[in-house]
Amino acid sequence: MTGNEAMAESAVRSGCQFYAGYPITPQNELTAYMAKRMPEEKRVFIQAESELAAINMVYGASAVGRRAMTSSSSPGISLKQEGISYLAGSELPAVIINVVRGGPGLGNIASAQSDYFQATRGGGHGDYYTPVLAPAGVQEASELVSCAFDLADFYRTPVLILADAIVGQMMEPVTLKAQSAAKQRGLAKGGRTAHSARKDWALGKKKKKPQNIIRSLFIKEGALEAHNQKLLTKWNKIKSQQQRHSTYKIKDADYLIVAYGSQARIVQAAVDSLRKEKIKVGLFRPISLWPYPVKALKRAAKGVKKILVVEQSLGQMVEDVKLTLATKNIYFMGRAGGGIPQETEIINWIKKNL
């Protein structure tokens, strides 16, 4: 399966009841898959008239307690940012997949990691964050989609999947799970089973209260500040509970390379090559880009001589590495616009900088 198809099937198996999308390359396989698959399950698929409409349809579906998802690629995600801000403000769960392509503007349709800032800093207007999960392969993409639905329901927040075009387009064998794969700490029972039955805040349900309201408007003096403080408490909770990462050969590493998504796969190959030459290199791969896995990165970086951050961008995640470690031995290698830092480039850099 391609990453796009695996994410779509995983969404179906995670109980996604509503999907709306709009065509954009390189995520079209995902929308096409949902167009076929959702009606089979008697669930809702809509090709919306725009990305704006799609994200707001998701808002409506989420407001009535349904698991809802949309997907797009970079320029389309920019259009959805208004809606994501409203989802965050109204505390509505939703899953948004960004199969990232080159930018700015229309850019191109090649793989890129240049939406990191947009994804990890809220993206739309107002003080908010969204959890961001970055898969490095097809299997992980399918698992993280499932996890994203659980996180979204548990914390009542939109959750982003940041998959670069390579992850979306490449084909790999995948074992799909029937049920939620997320067993991470912090996911209580409510998170795993939270379908509409438990969402007593949702519209259109039989309830004791005469009225439920979905809102992000808090016009009375002090009301918005109080709401923002409540959201801050939630972000802090997510920060402490949902940091995810993986490591490769870091135990005795003198040199640490930090990379995520498809780029981490290339780095892993470089690590293997360098290890054959007895150069002690390891890979640290953030899986949650927000919250950034600061605790684990601090541990992994202890005692290493140099840290190289490799990205398919001109240098975005490297800022989080610098913020986390606040040391001077952090270096950056990156290419944008469809350029991908190659295995040999990484090997050469490490050898030159021993």
Next chain:
Amino acid sequence: MKIIYDLPKSLKKVPAHYCPGCGHGIVHRLVAQVVDELNLGKKIIGVAPVGCAVLAYDYWNFDVSEAAHGRALAVATGIKRCLPDNFVFTYQGDGDLASIGLAETIHTANRGENITCVFINNACYGMTGGQMAPTTLLGQKTATTPKGRESEKKEGWPLQISDIIAGLKGVSFVARSSVSNPARVKQTYGYIKQAFGKQIDKKGFSLVEVLSPCPTIWQKTPYKAGRWVEEKMSKVFPLGIIKK
């Protein structure tokens, strides 16, 4: 003693924040009355616009979602497709429905979504201080047309959005009325009830446009604002059923 006139159950007993002479309070009441009469209280979900009426949920006693500016019909589509047996309506102004949300309006209508839209046309952006709306009349002075709206090669003509929507196949009912005098209020009530009935009968998209006075922005007394609706607005936007 027989009570012949009372507040509908679907309307809260609270003072409204709307300006004197504003049409919102009347239309809120008409919607609530129809909701009661059709016994929709437990099934109804409203979608509020961006504008003065965003606080409609402070007056209605049923479930309401906000929507981003112009996106009410997209939100309503998401709701209705998930809960087809619930009753879903949007309440939107002219800027919301006919300008920033034009794509959502046209496409929701064209898909024949079984949703009802109550469309308040006051020929201006009221809440933001009276800028030109797509429905502003020619010659009408607004904050952004200080010399009056000019048509050709400038601001164009008042957009006949209801007539455009009526031409789409997915649409079951379109009517235009006003709330400028008691007879018109009664007519509006009748149209809202008919439009709601179309949704109950699963006939597709229905819309009621209400010409509604905005005395504060128009700088008229409530009485004169009502007269202006009758003498000026109703000439540009003729009242009656457009599609049945």
